Amino acid sequence: MHWNWDWGLDSWIRERKVYISTDSPKVPTTHQSNLTTKFLPPLPTNHLFQTIKNGKDINKMASTPLPLHPLLDTGAGLKPSKDTFPGGTLSCHCSTNKVTVELTSNVAHNHACGCSKCWKPSGALFSIVGVVPRENLRVTANEAKLSIVDAAAPIQRYACTECGVHLFGRIEVEHPFKGLDFVHVELSEEEGWQPVQFAGFVSSLIGQGLDPSLADVVRAQVKGLGLESYDALSPALMDAIAKWNAERDGVVFRSKF
Numbered sequence: 656m657h658w659n660w661d662w663g664l665d666s667w668i669r670e671r672k673v674y675i676s677t678d679s680p681k682v683p684t685t686h687q688s689n690l691t692t693k694f695l696p697p698l699p700t701n702h703l704f705q706t707i708k709n710g711k712d713i714n715k716m717a718s719t720p721l722p723l724h725p726l727l728d729t730g731a732g733l734k735p736s737k738d739t740f741p742g743g744t745l746s747c748h749c750s751t752n753k754v755t756v757e758l759t760s761n762v763a764h765n766h767a768c769g770c771s772k773c774w775k776p777s778g779a780l781f782s783i784v785g786v787v788p789r790e791n792l793r794v795t796a797n798e799a800k801l802s803i804v805d806a807a808a809p810i811q812r813y814a815c816t817e818c819g820v821h822l823f824g825r826i827e828v829e830h831p832f833k834g835l836d837f838v839h840v841e842l843s844e845e846e847g848w849q850p851v852q853f854a855g856f857v858s859s860l861i862g863q864g865l866d867p868s869l870a871d872v873v874r875a876q877v878k879g880l881g882l883e884s885y886d887a888l889s890p891a892l893m894d895a896i897a898k899w900n901a902e903r904d905g906v907v908f909r910s911k912f
């Protein structure tokens with residue numbers, strides 16, 4: 656699947672908006688859809704923008720999806736995990752001398768992440784990233800090819816210097832998630848990983864070039880998969896972060912008000 660931020664459709668919808676705002680300044684908003692129908696070529700059928708135009712049909716986008724991530728687009732990342740899943744091996748994308756990482760447990764908090772830092776496969780809007788206790792992760796081959804992407808970031812992401820894939824992210828500073836390593840289960844051939852739980856940092860996609868008008872389309876598509884989407888992490892994880900920060904600051908919790 657190939658997709659990039661410059662695809663023609665984006666500019667097409669922008670041109671439509673320019674047309675409406677410059678050529679019909681006195682037309683009330685409620686009439687703009689008629690105007691659109693009258694002066695612009697009909698929307699392609701069975702297409703993303705047909706669903707936008709129809710509004711209520713926005714959830715029925717299964718046949719014309721944006722490329723969220725292969726694990727979501729194929730449904731492979733939504734299958735229930737196996738009860739006694741022992742973990743597996745992550746491999747980078749090099750054809751030879753692959754960097755491999757062994758995980759001795761399943762991941763937790765596996766989610767789609769729209770932030771600009773997590774590694775994403777080519778063409779995907781989201782990364783799929785989960786965590787394991789750091790003691791459950793071991794680099795088993797070609798460790799010398801790994802290099803930290805940004806040593807100043809709280810999560811030190813170890814990428815293969817040859818193919819660019821991130822094998823794991825580790826936190827060395829005091830941080831709510833210290834002790835957990837961030838990994839991408841798509842790098843494993845094993846099946847049985849925890850399914851994707853939610854999509855986070857959706858609005859961050861705009862800063863990476865997503866037309867703002869498509870943010871709700873992404874959310875609707877995520878919802879269509881049975882997942883919630885958030886503009887940060889899930890409430891459970893945000894609460895965990897807030898609790899960690901509050902305890903660090905000596906906050907005394909109250910349950911009666």
Ligand SMILES: [Zn+2]
Nearest residue numbers: 747749815818
């Ligand atoms: Zn590699």
Ligand SMILES: [Zn+2]
Nearest residue numbers: 768770772773
């Ligand atoms: Zn991320």
